[in-house]
Structures are given as structure tokens and as C-alpha cells.
Amino acid sequence: MSLGLEKRGYGIKIMKNKIYELLKIGKRIDEREPLQYRKIEISTGVVEKANGSALVSLGKTKILTGIKVEVGTPYPDRPNEGVFTVNAELLPLASKTFEPGPPDERAIELSRIVDRVIRESKAIEVEKLCIVEGQKVYMIFIDCYVLDYDGNYFDASVLSAVAALKTMTLPVYRVVDGRIEAVPGEEMKLPMRTLPVSVTMALIRDKIVVDPLPAEEDVADTVVTIGYDSEGVLSAVQKSSPGLLPVNMFKEMVKIGLDSSAMLRRRLLEGVGDG
Template sequence: MVELVPQLLRQELADLAAMGKRRDGRSQWESRHIELEVDCLYNADGSAKVTWGDTIVYAGVKFEIRQPWPDRPSEGSLMCGAELRPIAGKKYEPGPPSPESIELGRVVDRGIRESGCIDLGSLCVIPGESVYGVMVDIHVVSDSGNIFDASALAAIAALRTTIVPASKFDTGEDHPLKITKTPIMCSFTRVGGRFVMDANADEELGGDERIHITLGDDGHLHSLQKGLKGVFSPAEFAEILEVSQNQCDVLRKMVESAGGN
């Protein structure tokens, strides 16, 4: 469903931006309150729930045993998928996966994959014969803005608590999945003409393009995505990249203190 954008909202967001203010009183580079809960889903091999303002996202990890790809006989695989089902909000409709949900899953997937936080070689059971497939499913149950950051946070936090269910597959004893890095996503949305961190639902409704940045432990970029209509200048990007370094450090500490392997 296409959401109606009230003209007054866009006008108000522009007025506030001109004064350096936001609708909910936050500053330009301020995030909403975040709560992270891990190991919260029975049956998932690793799980997390993120409550980010009024946005709520679950992530659950499952394993399967499969044949390796012919060109990588001793590597397992990782796949992140996201579902944006109608429970998440009025604008979501039932049906096959929407382009929005596929984009969300893939952007989160790239950040985790490219950070190298999982050694795919460690997921090999018998070279050339069987490997583990790790699947991270993201389930957005309440979208009040910035589901990207919430989903990426839930996914890495869930992976960090994951126990490889080897005994279930008769491939050994259950053991923690080895995660060596903590990639973190930080997203920005153009609202009232300038970028802000962690847009809420109103800001997304009355805003323009968004940029998602995933950074690794060393501050290196691992995934970027620009979504929705709009253009931005190199100078704008340089500024948000700098802001994201700080924010990713804060979130990384949160994930690391939530516990895990």
C-alpha cells in the first residue's frame, strides 16, 4: 500500500531542519533508545530481539546440512533473509516477498558476509560431501522506522549466541559458532533536506533517500546501499561516514556486552 504523505508533514520537517531540530526532540545524530535481548527464541539455534524505539525485530538462526558448491568444496554457506509481513504495520500487504524485504535481507547479508565474521571453512563437515548452511531469518514485527539498523543488529547479535546443533545432524557435539567480528550497520535518511541518523516513522514518511553503511571492527566499510529517490553529495557522504564510525562503536559494545560466543 502506498502511504499518503500529508503536505503539512513535509513542510514541518523542512522548517524543523532549518532550525536544526527534529520532531521528537532528538539531535541530528542521535539514535532512539535501543534494547537488545539475546537467546530469546526456543527452537532457534541463536536468536535476538531488538526493540529500537517503537520498531521491533526478531532474528533467528537455523542450520541445515547440504552439499557444498562444486567450486568451494570445503566451505559452508551463510544466508540472511528478511520477512516484512503485514504484522509489521498497515502499509505491509500479504503476498510473495516484496522488493523491500529482499533489499533488507540482502543489505544485512552483505554486511555480515563481507566483514568476514564467519569463517565459512569452519562450516565444512566432510570436504566435497557435506557442509553446514547457516540461515539467519529476520522477522520485523513492528516497523516504526529504521528497520535496517534494527535488523542488522538483531542478526549479528543472534549469530553471536548461536550453538551449532551438530548432535542433531550426527556430525559431532554441539558447539558455539565462531564469530570473530561484529559488523554494525548505521543508516541515515534525508529529512527536511539534511541527513539524520535513525529516522523514525514520520521522518521516513516525509523524508527522501536513505544510506546504509556497515562498518567492521576496524572501521572499514563492508557494505553500502543507497535506497529511495534522491541524490547526495560526496561531502554529505563524508560527514555521515564519520558520524557512523562513532555510532557503530557504541552499538558494537552493546552487542558484545549482550553476551555470546
């Protein structure tokens, strides 16, 4: 069962009216409070072949992230820093509105948001991922796959990527006769500075809701995602839909997002067995 209808280019009047009507008394169509997230489940280490992995469900939205580590050459301007990249794919079995083929603008926007939330919060201590300065560094490939889509893949993907990073292991390398080799039986955790999370909010008339459903996004004036680090500092913002965002509403979102980010980080820590 789901609320609303998939794939359309028009608003459904009765849903719009119902969402407005319920929000006036502080309710949503799926019984949640405006500032309440759906149920979050996190399981890590689900793909043994990956150096790290996490399956996260947020309500019916489900994201699988896997991380692979390779050794490569650093960028010339950052000779002693490791490298990481984020990629996201909207698998066609996740929604009737996703199509097979190269990533479309939605998939690219998703990967870039996950990347920014992690990169700009300096969550990964890239300077500790250097093996031989200027020559060999760790390269970390973070790949997020949307397996089931029922709204808000931004926050679910960030949770999944960070849970995989937090629980991953890397091989340890040493230099022998000018060549590097893995030290057998030795592994290390990824050095992390902070645990970034993102909070996605929809503005519906003059009300703000977190973790919107697709039916809510359809009637929303606009949708905003904000990334926060453990200190509550913002690391990324994306207004990911057209529409007017009054300045005072955005300021309100920054505050609401901060509260939600603390809750999400607690759930994340519980999920990775660190709570």
C-alpha cells in the first residue's frame, strides 16, 4: 500500500487539500508529526566483498551503499591526501519513475549532495590516507544504490554512506624496497573527524515538515536539504526544487534541521553499534 499515485505531471487536488487540512492541526497524511522522521533501520557489513557497506531503510525508502578501496596516485596539488568519490544510482527497480541507463540529473544531484555533505564537513581525514607522499594514496569509492524509493533519498543515502564509512576497514600498507605491499592480517578503521548527516525539509504553505513523502514533495512549495557535522555546523545546503523560499522560513529550517540532525546522528551511532 502507498499513499498517492506514482508518476504524474499534475497535482492531485484531493491530496493537496488533505495535506493542507491536516497540517493546520499539526498532522501529516501518514500520521506523523511535522518534525517526525519515519522509522530508520541500519544494518552494516551486508556485502563482504566491499570494504564497508550499509543497508539503510527510511520508511519504505531503501539504500545500499558499498565502499571499495584501491591504491592510486594523489592529485598533484594535494600530494599527501587520499582521494574519495561518491556515486549514486537510482536503480530502475526502485521506482516506476526511474529509468535504466546513464545517471540522469536526479542521480547526479543525489551523488553530489552526498559528496558535499561528507567532503565539506571534512569527515574523512584524507591527510591520514597517504601511503607514499606524491605517489601512493588510498582511493575510496563510495557507491550508493537506491533499491526502493518512497521519498527522501537524500537523508537515507547520507546515513547509508556514513554508516558504511564508519564501519569500513582498510588494508594497511608498508613500503618494502621502494614498493608497497599489504601487511597480512592487518587492517585499520577509516580515520573520521565527525559524523555528518543531512536533513531534508519540505515547505508546505507556511509549515515545515521533515523527511517528506513523495506525495508531500508534490504539493510542497519547495524542498531543502541541509548537511550538519557533529558540532552543528552546516556543510552543505541544496534547494532541490523550484519555488519560493522566504528568508525567515529558511532560517527556521536551519534550526529545525539542527534538532533533527542530532536525532539522526544518535540513530546512526546506534546503527553502527557505537551508540
